[in-house]
Every structure is written in C-alpha cells, then in structure tokens.
Amino acid sequence: MSLLIPFTTFRARLTFRWTLAVGLLLGIANIAVYTGAHLYLHRWMDSNVRTVAATEAASSTDGMSGVHLHEEPFAQLGTGGFTEKLVQIFDGNGDLLLQSTALAGLAPVVPPDAVRAALSGDAPLLSTTVEGRPVRMAVLTATRGAQRYAVAVGLFADDIEQGLSMLAWLLGSVWLVGLAATGAIGYALASRALAPVARITERAAWIAQGNFDARLDAPIQNDEVGRMSVLLNSMLDRLRAAVAANQRFAADASHELRGPLTAMAGEVDVALRHPRSAEGYADTLRHVRERLTALTLLAEDLILLARTQEGARAVVLRELELATLVEAAFHRVETQASARGITLHRAGLEHVHVYGDPALLARVIDNVVENAVHYNRDGGLVQVSARVQEPPPGTWASPIVQIDVRDTGTGIPDTEREQVFERFFRLDQSRARHSGGSGLGLAICREVLRLHGGTIRVGTSSPEGTTLEIRLPGRGPESATGDDLTSAGMNAGVADRTDRPRP
Known part of the structure; x- marks a missing residue:
C-alpha cells in the first residue's frame, strides 16, 4: 500500500505516465537499432564468408594435381588486427583431406549433411564453434577433372558478437539514463505546468471558507488554465450574485412581511377580545383577506426579483x-x-x-x-x-x-x-x-x-x-x-x- 502513496498526486501520476510512455518509445527504438545492427553485421559477415569461400574454392584446384590450401602469411601482418581464415577440404566421399593450420588436430567442424549438400551442388551457410569461438562457414564445391571436392571456409565471428554485446550494453545504459532524465524533466515540467492549478486550488479553498468576494488571479496567458480561471471567476460572480440575492430576499421578506403580519395579528386579537356581530367579524375577515392578498402579491414580487437576479433558467x-x-x-x-x-x-x-x-x-x-x-x-x-x-x-x-x-x-x-x-x-x-x-x-x-x-x-x-x-x-x-x-x-x-x- 505504501508503494501507491507517491502516485496519489496528479503531478506524480502525470510524471509516471509520461516517463512510461517515453521509456516504451525509447525501448522500442533501442530494440530497432540493435535488430538493425544485428541483421546488417550478420549479412555483412555472410557476404565476406561467401567471398572468401569462393576464392578459396577456385584456387584450391589451380595446382598441377589434386587440391591444396592457401595459407595466409600471418607473420607479415605483425600485430595488426585480422580475421583468421579456417579451411577444411573433403573428398567426394566426405572424408577430410586437408585443413588449415588453425584447425590442426581437430575433428571436422562441418557436419556431414553440409558436406553432402555441397557435393550435391548446394552452397550451405552454417554457424559452428571452434574451441569455444563462434565461426560462420560456407561450404562450396570444387572440381578437378571428374573428382569433386567440398571446400568449407569459415571466419571467426566473435568480433561481431562482442560488438553486438557492447551495443546492447550501450543501448541499455542509454535507455536507463534517458528514463531517469525523462522522469526528472517530466516532473519539473509537470510541476511548472500545474503551478497555476495549485494556486487556483489554494485560492478556491480560501473562497470555500466563506470569502465569497475573493476571485482567482487574472490569467497571464489565454491558455487552458487561463480560460479555466476566467470561467471559474464568472461562476463565482454568479454564485455571489445568487447568495446576495438570497440574502436580500431574506432581509426584504423579513422587513416587508413583518408589518402586515403584525397588523393582521392585531386585528385578529382585537376581534377575539371584543365580541361583535357577525357583520363585524365579516368586516374583520375582509380586512385580513385584503392584507393576505397584498402579502401574496408582495411575496410573488420578491420571488420574481430574487430569481431574476440569480438567473436560473433559459x-x-x-x-x-x-x-x-x-x-x-x-x-x-x-x-x-x-x-x-x-x-x-x-x-x-x-x-x-x-x-x-x-x-x-x-x-x-x-x-x-x-x-x-x-x-x-x-x-x-x-x-x-x-x-x-x-x-x-x-x-x-x-x-x-x-x-x-x-x-x-x-x-x-x-x-x-x-x-x-x-x-x-x-x-x-x-x-x-x-x-x-x-x-x-x-x-x-x-x-x-x-x-x-x-x-x-x-x-x-x-x-x-x-x-x-x-x-x-x-x-x-x-x-x-x-x-x-x-x-x-x-x-x-x-x-x-x-x-x-x-x-
């Protein structure tokens, strides 16, 4: 229950909703960026693997006989960064004939199904691992005379995976920082936007205590809050007029009705204390009836005046x-x-x-x-x-x-x-x-x-x-x-x- 307390204010709820909306949009944008980078880098990797594999397959049979490998001159590269090429060559029966130095002593890294597919004329692409490192490989067909060979060429993909991992951490950090900044900025903007509403609330509370002559501050700008202030002031004017009309009605009725009622009471008291003829009593009743008629008309006039001043119907x-x-x-x-x-x-x-x-x-x-x-x-x-x-x-x-x-x-x-x-x-x-x-x-x-x-x-x-x-x-x-x-x-x-x- 205590977790709900911060959201009891409109400012907090507005900030929370704003932060949630921006967080969702920013999260969707980050996912789109990561997905786009992932697709682009893997397609780029596949394109490079196919290029290297095609070159290796074409050059593997350019010797005087059989097939051979083309090892890179790694020593000449020094300490510069490079991606090592991995090659395995299989004969028509699927047996491993040759493999590059980096794969020395290792079992075939290409499954037999991929070798058979390449020998059948396909060019499968596959992902595998070599000593725990991810590798992307392509298997192509090379021919020498009537002999067919399957040439599997791969490149290590750990650089791409590390880059994508770093991108994921970076996007996550940006999302968290953006979410915090959005919440802080949203709270500040909400506080500033709701400041006039807070002043209106305070003034309304003061008016509710009986200060009916007070009014809200005149709006500085003709925006939604400004128009609300004008309308509330107009409503307060009408309420004050209605209260004043009712007060005047009560005062007027008390003042104007007291005299005729006192006179009628006096006439009735006199008639009761002094016995008289039927004609005398009838005369007294006629006087009382005349005063009652006058009082009825006076009451109707008072009601008409009060309601007209209030303004209550179209x-x-x-x-x-x-x-x-x-x-x-x-x-x-x-x-x-x-x-x-x-x-x-x-x-x-x-x-x-x-x-x-x-x-x-x-x-x-x-x-x-x-x-x-x-x-x-x-x-x-x-x-x-x-x-x-x-x-x-x-x-x-x-x-x-x-x-x-x-x-x-x-x-x-x-x-x-x-x-x-x-x-x-x-x-x-x-x-x-x-x-x-x-x-x-x-x-x-x-x-x-x-x-x-x-x-x-x-x-x-x-x-x-x-x-x-x-x-x-x-x-x-x-x-x-x-x-x-x-x-x-x-x-x-x-x-x-x-x-x-x-x-």
Missing part, C-alpha cells in the same frame, strides 16, 4: 407586437385612470416589435404604465410612444426599440432618479404601502430588462411630468422579419405571471 425570446402589450396594460389600468380623469394615449406603436419573453415584458409594460397613472395628477395624460434605431449598415446587430412612457405628474427629483429603481423605494413616503405600492415595480423592470439585454432609465423629469425610457432589441416596419429567438447566455429563474402587476 428565457425564450419571441417577437412580440408592442401595440398589443401596451393595449393590454391600458386595459388593466383603465378603471383607475377613468376614475381620476387620466387620458391613456399611444403613438407610433404600429408595426413595432420587440424580442422578449411575453409574460416578463408584459410585466414591465404593466408596471411602468401603472406607475405613470399612479403618480399622475388628476385629469392628466399618460402617453406611450416608440421609435426604432437601426444599426449601422454592415453590422450584425439587432435594431433597438426605444419606448417612451410619459406622464404629467409632479416629476422626480434629480437626486432620486436612480433610487426609484432600487427595491422598496417609494417617492411618496407619506402614503406608505396603502397607496404607494410595494416599491418593487421598477426594480423588477430593471432586472427583467437587463435579462433581455435592455435598459430602463429616467429620460426627462420636471414639475410638468416624467418620461421613462425603455430600450430593447426589436424591429420596426422597415427591419427584416426575425424568427423566434432563444437567448444565448441569458438565464432567469422567474415564474410567468399575467395577473395585475403593481409598481
């Missing part, structure tokens, strides 16, 4: 007629607007389309129209208009539809133009929740539009009125018709709701 973008969305919103506030003498007007919406989720964009239009009615003066005007901004020629971009929602209210102070998009902010604090809404409407609008690649802002505001500007991808009557689109990379955890929205 949003399907469809091409929607802006005029239809606005008409639906006017219909929902028609009673409230008529009671206060407020005129609802739309202009320039024909043939204008926007791309978005039908339920979510309907919620946005409903919220801004209801806000325009709610914060308007009696007898005022709410006007919704649109214009299309085409992209520059030659660019692959969608046209932008700008929707202007104008009212004739008292305006928004300059210091509060961004605050109106914050959660639970109300322009008229004196009216509180009874008439000022939950304060989530415009916050929901901003998050939903951000999800669709759009924006919302206060365009102009003065004592004569306010204009909200909404910008969304879409098209006008002159733009190319688009099919249904699916947002890429835009996710929202939202629940479709088509009931009456509130600001």
